[in-house]
Amino acid sequence: MYFFRIKSVAVMASFRIPESHTFQQTLPLPPVTTLTGIMGAALGINFEEAMKFRENKNIRFGVTGRHDGEVKDLWKYRKIKSSEVITDVLLKEYLTHFSMSFYISAESEDVIKHLRRSFVCPCYALTAGSSDNLLKIKEVSKIHKAEEVPVSDFCFTILDGDYSGSYAPPKNLSDLPVTETIRAPQVYLLPTAFKFKGEERRVVSRSHFTFVGSPITLEKPIPAIRMEQESVELL
Numbered sequence: 556m557y558f559f560r561i562k563s564v565a566v567m568a569s570f571r572i573p574e575s576h577t578f579q580q581t582l583p584l585p586p587v588t589t590l591t592g593i594m595g596a597a598l599g600i601n602f603e604e605a606m607k608f609r610e611n612k613n614i615r616f617g618v619t620g621r622h623d624g625e626v627k628d629l630w631k632y633r634k635i636k637s638s639e640v641i642t643d644v645l646l647k648e649y650l651t652h653f654s655m656s657f658y659i660s661a662e663s664e665d666v667i668k669h670l671r672r673s674f675v676c677p678c679y680a681l682t683a684g685s686s687d688n689l690l691k692i693k694e695v696s697k698i699h700k701a702e703e704v705p706v707s708d709f710c711f712t713i714l715d716g717d718y719s720g721s722y723a724p725p726k727n728l729s730d731l732p733v734t735e736t737i738r739a740p741q742v743y744l745l746p747t748a749f750k751f752k753g754e755e756r757r758v759v760s761r762s763h764f765t766f767v768g769s770p771i772t773l774e775k776p777i778p779a780i781r782m783e784q785e786s787v788e789l790l
Contacts, residue, residue, distance in 0.1 A: 556702060557667040558617075558660035558789075560782060561674050562694040568622065568653035568683035573746055573758070581648040581684070583620075583766045584713055586745050587790050589684065590616040590657065594670070599678030603751045612666050617658035617780065617787030619712045622650035653683055655690075658780070660789050667698055696782075705776035706786045709767050714777070715790050717742050717763040722771040738768035764790075 570582040570589055585593070588606075594614070595605025608614070630645040659674075661667045674695050681690040719742050742765050749756040779788045 556660055556662060557664050557698055557700055558658055558780065559667065559671050559674075559698050560694075560696040561657045561659070561692055562696075563655050563657060563681070563683075563690050563692050565653045565655075565683035565688055565690045566651070567685075567688045568650045568690075569647060569688060570684045571647075572743065577643065577645050579645070579647045581625075581650060582743065583622075583650070583741070583768060584618050584655070584711075585620075585684065586713070586743075586764065587616060588746055588749075590618060590790075593657070593681055593690070594659065594673075596679040596681050597673040597677040598670075599673075603749075603756075606749065613662055614666075614670075615660045615789035617660070617712070617789050618655060619710075619785050619787055620653065620655035621711050622654070623652035625650055649688075655683075656785060656787075658782075658787055658789070660780070664698070671695060671698060699782070701780055703778035703780055703789065706779040706781065706788075707773045707776045708770065709773070709779075709786055709788075710770040712767050712785075712787050713790065714740075714765040714767060714788050715762065716765065718765040718767075718771075718773060721774045723774070725770050725772075736768075740768070740771060741766045 570585045571579045572582060591605050591609050592602050595602055626649050628647045628649060632645060633640050633642050659670055674692065682688050683690045719740055722740065742763055744761050744763050746758040747762045748760040750759045777788060779786050
């Protein structure tokens with residue numbers, strides 16, 4: 556298996572839960588579908604093509620990331636419905652000073668070389684969720700060849716599945732910085748595949764994903780890759 560890592564930053568980021576409307580809650584990290592869209596922008600293809608490319612080339616993603624703060628943006632707007640003007644509000648959540656390490660893996664060396672070239676010189680501007688939240692690439696690593704190994708300790712990443720009842724928190728919370736916010740893992744049921752019809756898309760499959768903030772230790776190790784001080788499961 557081959558993989559490389561992209562280090563990136565954004566002043567603001569927002570990864571909306573797909574079904575949210577007037578209250579647009581943000582996920583702590585971009586889910587698989589958002590990572591697929593980022594890859595598609597780098598390649599210069601649309602979202603439907605990026606989803607097919609990921610499936611056909613057996614592309615897998617891993618991600619770690621942090622942010623320094625969170626804000627809420629309240630909008631008041633008017634909309635016309637059947638010739639009637641209705642006033643409504645929209646509340647959006649944002650992450651501030653967001654940093655992310657984004658891993659891409661594939662079995663084919665040629666495919667991973669092609670993807671790496673695309674991130675060295677992206678076809679389109681990359682964004683951290685919303686179209687006005689630009690994502691800046693700081694570093695694209697060289698290509699590594701590695702195999703997954705059993706790992707139990709994770710933090711600031713996404714795991715495939717629901718691990719809400721099968722982990723242990725740090726033994727000594729006092730070892731963490733005083734400014735560190737302690738959060739239990741959050742589990743979300745998120746779309747993983749769509750059926751496309753022109754500009755319209757419908758969800759055809761969903762899976763549970765565990766968003767890990769504070770360090771945890773799983774009861775049973777899972778396959779993951781390690782690079783420097785980071786451990787990520789490939790999704």
